[in-house]
Amino acid sequence: MQIISQIFILLVIVIHLYIVWLEMFAWTTRGKKVFKQFKPELFEPTKALAANQGLYNGFLAAGLIWTFFIEDPNWKIYVAIFFLTCVSVAGIYGAITADKKIFFIQAVPALIPLILLISGFL
Numbered sequence: 667m668q669i670i671s672q673i674f675i676l677l678v679i680v681i682h683l684y685i686v687w688l689e690m691f692a693w694t695t696r697g698k699k700v701f702k703q704f705k706p707e708l709f710e711p712t713k714a715l716a717a718n719q720g721l722y723n724g725f726l727a728a729g730l731i732w733t734f735f736i737e738d739p740n741w742k743i744y745v746a747i748f749f750l751t752c753v754s755v756a757g758i759y760g761a762i763t764a765d766k767k768i769f770f771i772q773a774v775p776a777l778i779p780l781i782l783l784i785s786g787f788l
Contacts, residue, residue: 690721756772757771
């Protein structure tokens with residue numbers, strides 16, 4: 667079960683690194699193609715806001731990357747549970763406040779290893 671959790675954690679990391687790139691470095695180019703519901707003239711004025719969001723997503727990815735270097739098995743699981751919970755909450759909040767697709771793109775990939783880790787740990 668731990669191998670499956672780690673595979674899903676890697677998936678969450680990749681998703682968040684993509685979000686970091688998109689929001690911090692490609693907001694005014696690729697962002698327009700991804701967020702089609704926004705008016706094109708909104709991307710330039712919101713560039714700093716998007717970069718700020720990207721930075722937070724980077725911290726989530728960094729926390730999950732950190733779990734691969736923690737040697738103590740209990741500490742590793744606690745840290746993974748913390749960051750996966752943060753990602754899940756962010757995905758659920760994003761789905762409620764912005765776009766329902768965020769739930770499936772961000773929250774579900776984090777909820778799967780979170781449930782596996784919690785069920786295997788209890």
